[in-house]
Amino acid sequence: MPIRPEHIHDGPNSDPRRPPRRGTDDEPAPGGGDVIDPALASRLQFALTTIVHIIFPVMSMGLAPFLVYFTWKEVRTGEALYVRLRRFWTKIFAISFAVGTVTGLVLEFEFGTNFAAFSETVGALMGGPLAVEGMMAFMLEATFLGVFVFGRERVSDRFYFVSSVFVGLGTWLSAVWILIANSWMQTPRGFEMVTENGHPVVALTDPIAAYANPRFPWMFVHMQNAAVLSVALFMAGVAAYHIYRRRHLGVVDSGNYDAEFWRATLKVALVVLIVTAPFQVIHGDAYGRHVAETQPQKFAAMEAVWETDSYVPEYLIAFPTSVEDLTDPRAKELFGIGIPGGASWLASGGDASAEITGLNEFEESPPVAVVFWSFRAMVALGFWFVVLAFWSAYRWYSGELYDDRLLHKALMVSALAGVFTVELGWIVTEVGRQPWVIQGVMKTTAGVSPGLTGTDAALTLGGFAAVYLGLLTVYTYVIARIVRRGPKPPESDAESGRETSTIDPAPEVTDD
Amino acid sequence: MIELPIALADLWFGIVLAFLAAFLFLDGFDFGVGAIFALRTDATEREQLLAAIGPFWDGNEVWLVVFGGGLFAAFPPVYAGLFSRHYLLLFGVLGALILRGLAPEFYEQREDERWHRWWGRAFVAGSVGAPFLLGVFTANWVLGVSGIAPASVVVGLAVVALTVVSGAAFLGVKTRGSFREETTAYGPRAAVAYLALVVVALALAAPRLAFGPTTLFLVALSVALAGGYVLALRRGRYHLALATAGGLTAGLVALVGAWLYPLADPATGLTVADAAVGSPSIELLTGASVLLLPLVATYFVMLYSVFRGPIEPGETY
Numbered sequence A: 001m002p003i004r005p006e007h008i009h010d011g012p013n014s015d016p017r018r019p020p021r022r023g024t025d026d027e028p029a030p031g032g033g034d035v036i037d038p039a040l041a042s043r044l045q046f047a048l049t050t051i052v053h054i055i056f057p058v059m060s061m062g063l064a065p066f067l068v069y070f071t072w073k074e075v076r077t078g079e080a081l082y083v084r085l086r087r088f089w090t091k092i093f094a095i096s097f098a099v100g101t102v103t104g105l106v107l108e109f110e111f112g113t114n115f116a117a118f119s120e121t122v123g124a125l126m127g128g129p130l131a132v133e134g135m136m137a138f139m140l141e142a143t144f145l146g147v148f149v150f151g152r153e154r155v156s157d158r159f160y161f162v163s164s165v166f167v168g169l170g171t172w173l174s175a176v177w178i179l180i181a182n183s184w185m186q187t188p189r190g191f192e193m194v195t196e197n198g199h200p201v202v203a204l205t206d207p208i209a210a211y212a213n214p215r216f217p218w219m220f221v222h223m224q225n226a227a228v229l230s231v232a233l234f235m236a237g238v239a240a241y242h243i244y245r246r247r248h249l250g251v252v253d254s255g256n257y258d259a260e261f262w263r264a265t266l267k268v269a270l271v272v273l274i275v276t277a278p279f280q281v282i283h284g285d286a287y288g289r290h291v292a293e294t295q296p297q298k299f300a301a302m303e304a305v306w307e308t309d310s311y312v313p314e315y316l317i318a319f320p321t322s323v324e325d326l327t328d329p330r331a332k333e334l335f336g337i338g339i340p341g342g343a344s345w346l347a348s349g350g351d352a353s354a355e356i357t358g359l360n361e362f363e364e365s366p367p368v369a370v371v372f373w374s375f376r377a378m379v380a381l382g383f384w385f386v387v388l389a390f391w392s393a394y395r396w397y398s399g400e401l402y403d404d405r406l407l408h409k410a411l412m413v414s415a416l417a418g419v420f421t422v423e424l425g426w427i428v429t430e431v432g433r434q435p436w437v438i439q440g441v442m443k444t445t446a447g448v449s450p451g452l453t454g455t456d457a458a459l460t461l462g463g464f465a466a467v468y469l470g471l472l473t474v475y476t477y478v479i480a481r482i483v484r485r486g487p488k489p490p491e492s493d494a495e496s497g498r499e500t501s502t503i504d505p506a507p508e509v510t511d512d
Numbered sequence B: 001m002i003e004l005p006i007a008l009a010d011l012w013f014g015i016v017l018a019f020l021a022a023f024l025f026l027d028g029f030d031f032g033v034g035a036i037f038a039l040r041t042d043a044t045e046r047e048q049l050l051a052a053i054g055p056f057w058d059g060n061e062v063w064l065v066v067f068g069g070g071l072f073a074a075f076p077p078v079y080a081g082l083f084s085r086h087y088l089l090l091f092g093v094l095g096a097l098i099l100r101g102l103a104p105e106f107y108e109q110r111e112d113e114r115w116h117r118w119w120g121r122a123f124v125a126g127s128v129g130a131p132f133l134l135g136v137f138t139a140n141w142v143l144g145v146s147g148i149a150p151a152s153v154v155v156g157l158a159v160v161a162l163t164v165v166s167g168a169a170f171l172g173v174k175t176r177g178s179f180r181e182e183t184t185a186y187g188p189r190a191a192v193a194y195l196a197l198v199v200v201a202l203a204l205a206a207p208r209l210a211f212g213p214t215t216l217f218l219v220a221l222s223v224a225l226a227g228g229y230v231l232a233l234r235r236g237r238y239h240l241a242l243a244t245a246g247g248l249t250a251g252l253v254a255l256v257g258a259w260l261y262p263l264a265d266p267a268t269g270l271t272v273a274d275a276a277v278g279s280p281s282i283e284l285l286t287g288a289s290v291l292l293l294p295l296v297a298t299y300f301v302m303l304y305s306v307f308r309g310p311i312e313p314g315e316t317y
């Protein structure tokens, strides 16, 4: 019995053993007298846990191509420099991977624990990609990582290189499947609504339409490029830190400062930055157009357009005229520097007079301020990364790459900015979709587990806040320690059995 | 309405339980090593214990990921109902797995004693807590109860004992000399404790479960396997001991399956056939698994043969 998507909340609840679904329009969500509304707590908890999780996949997906490159050079040339590069960055990869595993497992369970109604509704469509992600991607990644981290002495060069490729492939394949699931939630198709066991559920009718949905290629390219860009920024920032300390501050405390290592890191990172930063901006611009076409409501929130209008300006900076309006950035009441017709231009791909559908045309809107400001900040940072890329390229070209103090400082403060920008982009994507969990099909509040109590939800939310704070603190501490200490001095490479080092083993590579 | 391919539903019921068994066995010996870690105080011995599981635990844990993913994909209402009803229990499992996963990684980062003491404790707590809570969860699933029932607690303890059984056999393969003798000595004791706890759990659960010939057969099989395990350990046939530990784990999960079937979730009365996803989702899932599971098996064979035999002296986590 197909029913129209809008009627999804009205499915009969024929099973007396199961509590009714919450969040239907005529029946307010239970939990009024509860510690916290379980729907709100679940949303906060999901937001918190994904925001923390994504940090680690970004590190591992972004580092993967660098590690493949270092391993390839190591195996081909046998140079000690590449052994050090591969070892040092693998250490950071391995720790990020372990944290990514445990935080990812949390997400996989959370669909069932906190969003049971959602899981039951979408299982036939979204369960598949998640199960395949496990079998195809995580299995590949986790087994070959064992070889890649622990097995240098146990396998041949060729097999070792293949392991690095498979680990990288695994991280990227996991992004394929998780983004197939997520992109379907943005532009759902290839399904119909049916009733099963008394609940409205999604039945897959056209797998190709569903899994190759229009959002997926946009999301995958934007996400993967963002991950590589973020790691390039991180590597460049770390290298700049070491070079800056040695050259401009003259610090010589660390006995094993390795100029060759940090210069190589900086150069590799900058090459990648110069390619990925401009690409991200160009791609993002086209991506915005696609969002305007497929999720007009989200686009209106990104631009804070309330009334349907043409010649809508693109505000680069916008300040509300009064303090209360800080959370309500209605475009009409802003002091702003804007490009006339800019938003219309962006939405239509070059027509400054194009019409943009305003938020007032929709029944409900997402929290506009969050989406508007996150989008602004992402775009601003995107342009900043391009500036950094061109600036570094110019200094490199003019032979002053190691002399520009200001550039080194700029790279240092931007070391974590890429990861931060990824968070902003995801906030635009996910908060901008609200109140829908599946655009136009199911509301987030209708997806929450029916039996969940506010007390339980508050308990786990508080628990996650505490545990993840601790986790991030320890992770940051451990990574910072590894970064500050730098790679092991070149001599210790002898133990890896490759003496064909082409550099002088003495660590005193002078830096001036 | 969609017509359900019944045979595929049954097949997936078996596959999902097989994922659970694979997890309980493979990550089980990692957990068991964690429990044995608590009983050893020497710093180099502890290093060796961490080194023994180093290359494996992450891959082993993925079996839990595919268990969750498989359940979600094949039986969405069971996944949703079961996971939301055992809300705090599952977050307990996750908390334990977080500790177990992070602890060895962080343990190695510093040399000082306090750091080692605390991450060592976290490692033990996670390694013991995860199988215990998973045991409670599984028993609650079979019995159709929530909260903490006495029978479920006993099952939780039995699963912990079972991980020590596997862990001791695994260390038989991975260590040498007197250290091997001391660590494998935990195995027979754990096997006896496991059998005793299973009997207690059966007695406690008796009013809620039917004891058919399958149950009796599986219990008898477990006793025989436990005997074989003890003999194999005594004779130094560590690989054989590890295999019998795997058999014990498979037997336990088979018991779970025998009691559940034809229901998939006794608490709601949903049957396997009713709970399974319809066409074409289940065919696609089956097709993907037919392609992927042989590959996955290959990766594990590769991993375990690269790191076969005892850990070498210089190897650390």
Ligand code: HDD
Pocket (backbone or CB within 6 Å): A186, A218, A219, A220, A222, A223, A226, A227, A229, A230, A280, A281, A282, A283, A284, A285, A287, A288, A289, A291, A298, A378, A379, A380, A381, A382, A383, A385, A418, A419, A421, A422, A423, A424, A425, A426, A427, A428, A429, A430, A432
């Ligand atoms: C280094 C990170 C980074 C940078 C510099 C940019 N983005 Fe981005 N953006 C992301 C990282 C990101 C992301 C990885 O966080 C998101 C979230 C979901 C996705 O597919 O990519 C994203 C989402 C995202 C979306 C939302 C898509 C949706 O709702 O599904 C749009 C329209 C843009 N981006 C556009 C841009 C533009 C116009 C940029 C530059 C001028 C830009 N992005 C720079």
Ligand code: HEM
Pocket (backbone or CB within 6 Å): A042, A043, A044, A046, A047, A048, A050, A051, A053, A054, A115, A118, A178, A179, A181, A182, A423, A426, A427, A430, A431, A434, A437, A444
């Ligand atoms: C890792 C990057 C991601 C981040 C940072 C992220 C962030 C968020 C945030 C902030 C929300 C809360 C929106 C709100 O309630 O206002 C949310 C909601 C949600 N996201 Fe994501 N998301 C990510 C990826 C994904 C993916 C890949 C999926 C699906 C496969 C997904 C599924 C959901 C679901 C089901 C909700 C609804 C529950 C809720 O509102 O909290 N997310 N996400």
Ligand code: HEM
Pocket (backbone or CB within 6 Å): A050, A053, A054, A056, A057, A060, A061, A096, A097, A098, A099, A100, A101, A102, A103, A104, A105, A106, A107, A108, A138, A142, A170, A171, A172, A174, A175, A178, A179, A223, B058, B061, B062, B065
């Ligand atoms: C909200 C939805 C998400 C869920 C349910 C989820 C689930 C998981 C799970 C279960 C793991 C652990 C796998 C293992 O044991 O190895 C994991 C790790 C990972 N996830 Fe997610 N994830 C989500 C969001 C994302 C997003 C948006 C990306 C990237 C685009 C991503 C990429 C990865 C990667 C690459 C790993 C491997 C571990 C690592 O490299 O750190 N995940 N995820």
